[in-house]
Amino acid sequence: MGKNVVTWTVRVIVYIGLLAFFIWVFSNSYLNHLVENFEEFLVLLRQHIQLVALSSFLAIAVAVPSAILVTRPQFQRFEGVVSTVVNFGYTIPNMAILALMMGIMGIGFQTAVVALFIYSILPIFRNTLAGIQSVNSNLIDSAKGMGFKPYQILFKVELPNAAYSIIAGIRTAVVINIGATALAYLIGGGGLGNWIFVGINVFDNSILISGALPITILAITVDLFLRLLERKVVPRGARPSTR
């Protein structure tokens, strides 16, 4: 009950803040730049989404299987090494990764994708790992004892019970990624970051807000969508509220 009150209070405060922000934006006509340059906006938005989608997809495709791999008995001894490498990748500031990648690959879209990809791996990897490792060992034992094959244990027991954690990791990574993609402008990767940085440089709030606001809305929308996906994918009995 007490927890609910707190949640709702916070929620109301956030909504009020959001409302105030929109009133501020519209009363100052800060979105004029967006409306006047709608064609350009669509191009930037498309670039932004492409950067996020591609880098996130690659990160999921690499992080989930490698986390699965290092939890298999045959590869368990590599878990430490892989975790260290992935953690190390995350300790470098994302600006630095961009600069580093630029040094190696030059400027452009691909460089931005690779940099964002590297930065998205950790949350997904770590959550997948934690999710699989937190599956009760009794479940694995009884699955084995009943004659599950190793791949059946993975797909019928481990992954479904880790699904909540895995999707939570993907959500975190993608939402952070959407924000971080604004930096792609710095290495010529395109995206809505263009307007943010131009806005900062010429002290024009309208240009800045026209870049920042859509990114925020994009992040919220994607987060919502992934929440829905989580409801669909994670079996009712495997959600944390049921443990």
Next chain:
Amino acid sequence: MIQYKNVTKVYGEDVTAVDQVSLDVNEGEIVVLLGPSGCGKTTLLRMVNGLESVTDGDITFNGESIKDLNEIELRRKIGYVIQSNGLFPNMTIEQNVTVVPTLLGWSKEDKKKRYEELMELVGLDAEDYRKRYPHELSGGQQQRIGVIRALAADPPAMLMDEPFGALDPIIRERVQDEFLAIQRELNKTILFVSHDIDEAIKMGDKIALMKDGQLMQYDKPSQILQNPANDFVAQFVGKDRMVKSLTIHRIEQLMERYDLLVSSIEKGEIATVSKSSNLRDVLSYILESKQQAVHVVDENDEVIGQVDFALVNQYMIDLADSNEPVVNP
């Protein structure tokens, strides 16, 4: 049906968990592997379905060495129940119960039918639980589901690792009774790990008492209680072992032996016990009634005889003398 032949299990270099154990488990019997923690009873159990490897010696299942059998197929032929029930939280009750039939590729209809049969067996409403998840059930209900899940593909044998250990005493007793009733119908061959002497006496057709990986005594509960093979067994079963052994015998067995069955005794002021009560309960009733004897009644509440302390005493003495095989309740 399951035979241990000089089975030894060594962990690492020199930790011997099971030491030269030989043991025959006959078809349709419940054998309880009993002993203090760390005595190797669970290891002994888990070697049957290959969850633990056998270091030395051999185990046969239906006459075939388990080394020659396909591990996965063998496991699907042996029901497996563990203490914390091991139900899969991501699966509904129906999916959990029919998990082995699913592995075996049964048709949807067959699985549904089997699920409903099994739920009826433990007195749970099939419809009501079909779409529910394990966390929505009480501990006792979960354990019942764990048991029928192991029975789902109708395996000839079951391995049960302290299956009722996590339940509170009242629920445990009820689930034990229920399980015994099911077993009387199904006649599975069951290996049952327990650390509780009372549970072992109640559940076991035979008890294998272990200590430090070695088999101390393998016998019927009555023999273990009345003729402990050594000091450890005597100590483990407790000073009250003769009182415990009273629980094995039912009052109707005593009355049959002495041909005490009479018809038409008037129901008097005297307390009554059901003829299926065990002797320990009968003595307790006599003490409670503050009289010399109690009347025994059949299922229709008709008095069929009278029993007193001396008679129970005589019965136990005669049994020990004749050393005759005793039927378990």
